[in-house]
Amino acid sequence: xxxxxxxxxxxxxxxxxxxxxxxxxxxxxxxxxxxxxxxxxxxxxxxxxxxxxxxxxxxxxxxxxxxxxxxxxxxxxxxxxxxxxxxxxxxxxxxxxxxxxxxxxxxxxxxxxxxxxxxxxxxxxxxxxxxxxxxxxxxxxxxxxxxxxxxxxxxxxxxxxxxxxxxxxxxxxxxxxxxxxxxxxxxxxxxxxxxxxxxxxxxxxxxxxxxxxxxxxxxxxxxxxxxxxxxxxxxxxxxxxxxxxxxxxxxxxxxxxxxxxxxxxxxxxxxxxxxxxxxxxxxxxxxxxxxxxxxxxxxxxxxxxxxxxxxxxxxxxxxxxxxxxxxxxxxxxxxxxxxxxxxxxxxxxxxxxxxxxxxxxxxxxxxxxxxxxxxxxx
Amino acid sequence: xxxxxxxxxxxxxxxxxxxxxxxxxxxxxxxxxxxxxxxxxxxxxxxxxxxxxxxxxxxxxxxxxxxxxxxxxxxxxxxxxxxxxxxxxxxxxxxxxxxxxxxxxxxxxxxxxxxxxxxxxxxxxxxxxxxxxxxxxxxxxxxxxxxxxxxxxxxxxxxxxxxxxxxxxxxxxxxxxxxxxxxxxxxxxxxxxxxxxxxxxxxxxxxxxxxxxxxxxxxxxxxxxxxxxxxxxxxxxxxxxxxxxxxxxxxxxxxxxxxxxxxxxxxxxxxxxxxxxxxxxxxxxxxxxxxxxxxxxxxxxxxxxxxxxxxxxxxxxxxxxxxxxxxxxxxxxxxxxxxxxxxxxxxxxxx
Numbered sequence: 001x002x003x004x005x006x007x008x009x010x011x012x013x014x015x016x017x018x019x020x021x022x023x024x025x026x027x028x029x030x031x032x033x034x035x036x037x038x039x040x041x042x043x044x045x046x047x048x049x050x051x052x053x054x055x056x057x058x059x060x061x062x063x064x065x066x067x068x069x070x071x072x073x074x075x076x077x078x079x080x081x082x083x084x085x086x087x088x089x090x091x092x093x094x095x096x097x098x099x100x101x102x103x104x105x106x107x108x109x110x111x112x113x114x115x116x117x118x119x120x121x122x123x124x125x126x127x128x129x130x131x132x133x134x135x136x137x138x139x140x141x142x143x144x145x146x147x148x149x150x151x152x153x154x155x156x157x158x159x160x161x162x163x164x165x166x167x168x169x170x171x172x173x174x175x176x177x178x179x180x181x182x183x184x185x186x187x188x189x190x191x192x193x194x195x196x197x198x199x200x201x202x203x204x205x206x207x208x209x210x211x212x213x214x215x216x217x218x219x220x221x222x223x224x225x226x227x228x229x230x231x232x233x234x235x236x237x238x239x240x241x242x243x244x245x246x247x248x249x250x251x252x253x254x255x256x257x258x259x260x261x262x263x264x265x266x267x268x269x270x271x272x273x274x275x276x277x278x279x280x281x282x283x284x285x286x287x288x289x290x291x292x293x294x295x296x297x298x299x300x301x302x303x304x305x306x307x308x309x310x311x312x313x314x315x316x317x318x319x320x321x322x323x324x325x326x327x328x329x330x331x332x333x334x335x336x337x338x339x340x341x342x343x344x345x346x347x348x349x350x351x352x353x354x355x356x357x358x359x360x361x362x363x364x365x366x367x368x369x370x371x372x373x374x375x376x377x378x
Numbered sequence: 379x380x381x382x383x384x385x386x387x388x389x390x391x392x393x394x395x396x397x398x399x400x401x402x403x404x405x406x407x408x409x410x411x412x413x414x415x416x417x418x419x420x421x422x423x424x425x426x427x428x429x430x431x432x433x434x435x436x437x438x439x440x441x442x443x444x445x446x447x448x449x450x451x452x453x454x455x456x457x458x459x460x461x462x463x464x465x466x467x468x469x470x471x472x473x474x475x476x477x478x479x480x481x482x483x484x485x486x487x488x489x490x491x492x493x494x495x496x497x498x499x500x501x502x503x504x505x506x507x508x509x510x511x512x513x514x515x516x517x518x519x520x521x522x523x524x525x526x527x528x529x530x531x532x533x534x535x536x537x538x539x540x541x542x543x544x545x546x547x548x549x550x551x552x553x554x555x556x557x558x559x560x561x562x563x564x565x566x567x568x569x570x571x572x573x574x575x576x577x578x579x580x581x582x583x584x585x586x587x588x589x590x591x592x593x594x595x596x597x598x599x600x601x602x603x604x605x606x607x608x609x610x611x612x613x614x615x616x617x618x619x620x621x622x623x624x625x626x627x628x629x630x631x632x633x634x635x636x637x638x639x640x641x642x643x644x645x646x647x648x649x650x651x652x653x654x655x656x657x658x659x660x661x662x663x664x665x666x667x668x669x670x671x672x673x674x675x676x677x678x679x680x681x682x683x684x685x686x687x688x689x690x691x692x693x694x695x696x697x698x699x700x701x702x703x704x705x706x707x708x709x710x711x712x713x714x715x716x717x718x719x720x721x722x723x724x725x726x727x728x729x
Contacts, residue, residue: 051532099512163709164659166452166512170652171702174644178699186693296643303520310513343531345641348524356517360509 028361029313035364036311036357037325044350053342065335066328074214075334077222078288080327082280084225086305087312087319087326088232089276094314095236096269097249102154102169103277104302105176106147108295111281112180113146114139115198115292116188122202132204139205140282147278148271150176155270159263165270173302177295184294198292207287221287226320228276233316245269277302300348304330307351310358326351417688421561423680428566429635431669431676432573433458433628437654438661438668439580440624446584446663447617448597448610448720449504452515454625455651459522460496461629462646463529465489466639469542470533477543482634489630490623497622501615508724519651527641537641544637545569569631573669576624580665593617597718600725610725625651649702656705660712671708678704 045055066076086103093100100106118139125131154172157163185196207218236242248255248265256262280301285292308326312318329347337344357363408415437454444451468488473481500518503509527537534540545567553564584590595603596613604610629647633639640646653675660674661667682697 101516157706157710161710163706167652167656168706168709170649171705174649174702175699178695178702182693182695185695300523303523306516307520343528345524345528345531345537349521349528350524352517352519352521352524355520356503356509356514359513359517360503360507362507362509363503366507 029318031368032358032361032364033311033313033318033322035367036354039357040350040353043353044346047346047349048342051342053340058336058340058342061336061340062329062332065332065339068335070212071214072331072335074212074217076324076327076331077212078214078217078327079330080323081217081222081225081287082284082299082301083305083308083323083326083330084222084320085228085276085280085283086301087308087323088225088229088316089273089280090305090309091312091314091316091319092232092236092245092276093269093273094309095249096245096265097252098155098158098266098269098273099166100151100154100169100270100273100277101166101306102151102172102302103273103280103305104300105169105173106150106274106277107281107284107302108176108180108298109150109281110143110147110278111285111298112183112188112198112292113278114143114282115201115285117142118201118205119199122205127202127204129204132202132206135202135205136207136286139286140279143278143282143285144275145278147281148275151270151274151277152267155267158270159266180292181294181296184292196294200291201286205286206290216288218287221283224279224283228279229316229320232276236316241268280305299330304351307355307358310355414688418681418684420684421558423677423684424562425566426680426683427673427677428562428570429676430679431673432567432570433632433635434650434654434657434675435573435577435669435672436628436631437625437651438657438672439576439665440621440628441655442658442661442663442665442668443580443584443593443617443624444614444621445658445721446597446718447593447614448600448718448723448725449614449618449621450511450515450721451618451621451625452512452655453500453518453651454515454621454654455647455649456515456518456520456522457493457497457622457625458629458632458647458651458654459519459526459645461489461493461626462633463522463526463629463639463641464492464626465630465633466539466542467529467533469633470539473543475540475542479543479546482543482545486627486630486634489626493623493626494619496626497619498615500622501618504618505611505614505724511722522647523645526639526645530639530641539639541638545634567635569634573631577665577669584665594718596725597720600720604725604727610727614725625654628654653701653705656709660708663718675701675704 154168158165207220311322469485550564657671658668660671678700
C-alpha cells in the first residue's frame, strides 16, 4: 500500500472501473427500469383489486390524471420539473458513491433561503421585469448556497469524522422540517397570515406563462431544469472534476492513487448535490407556490427523487424520462385523490416497490433466463 | 495488542470523550440557564424515557444481529412502520375500538408473525438475489411510508386510527411503595421488561453461545465459517429475519404504548428505526451498549415533556428535534466504529 503507485497499474484500475460502469449495457439498464416499474405497477393493481376496487378503472384514472387533459399534462410537467432537479441532485451524489438521502432537507432550506432573500431585497430593487428577473437570480443563488451548505455539513462529517452520511442526512431532514416549520409558524409568519406561511413573493417574481395556461407550471422552469441536466452531465463526463468524482465513487483506491483528495471530493460532491437540491426549493417557491409553507405539507420530492435517480441508473440524462414517469404518477395522485375511492397513498407504496426492484437486478436476470425473454438484454 | 484491539480501545476513548463533552455541555447549559434539575430528572421522566427507549432498543438489537452477521439491514425504520400498522389493524380487527388486553397481546403476536413473512421475502431478495442492501433497505422504508397509511385509509377511512387501547402496566403491591426504585421497577409497562429480557438474552447468545460465534464469524470471516462446515447464508437468513422481527416488534410496542396509529408525515415511527441504527453503532455492536444508547435517545425524546412541566419556554417542536441532533453528535464523535469485515458483501460458497 505504501509503495509509490506505478502508473501502469493505476491506469489498469481506472480502465477496469470504466469497464464496470459500461458492463451493464444501457439496454440492460433500461430493461431493468422498465421491468421494475411494470412489476411494481402490476402489484399495485393487484392490491387495488384485493382491496375490492376496480383495477382497470384505477389504471385508467392514472393515465387520465397525468396526460388526459391540458391541465393534467401541465400538472405532470410541473412535478416533472421538480423531479428532474431533485433527481439530478441525488444522481450526482450516488454516482460518486455518496448516499445523499438529505435532498428533502436541502431543498427545504433552499426554498426558504430563496423566499427570504427575495422578500428582503425586493424593496431595494425597481419594480417591473428587470427587478423581477434580478430577484429571481438572487433567489436561485441563495437557494443553491443554502442547499449546498446544508449538504456540505454531512459531507464534512462523513469525510473527516466517518459519520455515516445516510443517517446524518436523514436526521438533517427531520431537523430541517422541524426548524423551518417552527420558523414559518413563528418569526417568519406575517401578522395577517391566516395559514402557516411566509410573506408572499412580490408580483414581479415569477416565471412567465408560455404555451400552458396553468398557474403552477411554466416552460421556463422546465427549461431551467433541463439546463441543469446538461451542465451536470457535461461536468460529470467531460471534465477532470467529474471524472475524479465518478472514479472515487467506483474505485476509491484508484482515484486516490491518481492524486484525488478523497475527503475533499466527498465534501465537494455533497455540496454540488445540495446546491442542485436547493434549486428544487427555489423553483417550488417561485413557480409553484409563490411563498413558503410548513415543510410537512411540501410533498416528498427529495425522497421520491432517490427512486427517480436509481431508476435512471444515476445518470443525469436518464433522470429526465424517470422524472417524467414520477411526475405523471404524482400528477395522477392529485387526480386519484379527488376522483377515486382508492386511497392515494397506494402510489407512494408503488414507488417503494419500484425502488425495491431496482435494487435487485438479479431478480430480472433470473426472470429473463427462466422465461427465455429479454435475449436482447444480454 | 492487535490492530482490532487498538482500534477498539481508541473508539472507547473517543466515545468516552464524546460523552464527557455532552455532559459538560449539559452541565454548562444547566448553570447558564439556571435549569431546575430536580424538576427535569424525575421518576416520571425515567419512566417515560424507558417507554420511549424500548422500541428503539428492540430494533437496535435486531439490526445489530444482522450487521454482525454481515448484512446491513437499513430497512429497520420500514419494518417498524409495518409492525406498528399490522398491530393496529390486528387490534382493531380483533376488538374494534374497544379491545381488551388479550386482544392487544394477540395483535402484537400477529405483528411479529407478519414481520417474519415480510423479512423472509426481504432476506431472499438480499441474500439469494444479492440486492443492493442500502437501496433495498430504503425501499422498505418507502413502502412502509406508502402502504401503512394506505392500509389505515382502507380500514378507517383516514391515515389515523381511532383510539384503540394501551397496554396495562403491571403493579406489584408493597414493592411499588419503595421510593424511586419502586415506581420504576415494580410499576411498569410489561414491554419494558420484555425489552430488557431481549437485550440480556441477545448479549448472552452473541457472546456466550456457539451460535453467537457463528453470527460473528459470518460477518467477520465468512470463509472460515464456511470451511468449518457452517452454512454462512443460513446464518444470515436467520439474523435478517430476526432483525426484521425485532423491528416489527418494536413498532408493535410503540403502538401498544401509544394506543392508536398515526400515519401522517413520517408516520408514528418518525425516525426511530434510523435512531436504532445509531444506537447499536454507538453501543459498538454490543447489545447492552445499544440498549444504553437507546435509553439516551429515549431520554432526549422525552426532554420536551420535562421542559414543559418545568415551565421552560422552548418551542416543543424545536425540543422534539433533540434526539436527531443527538444522533448526529454521537455519529460524529463515534463515527468510526469497527464494522464487521464483510458487511454488505454477498457470500458465495466455493463449492
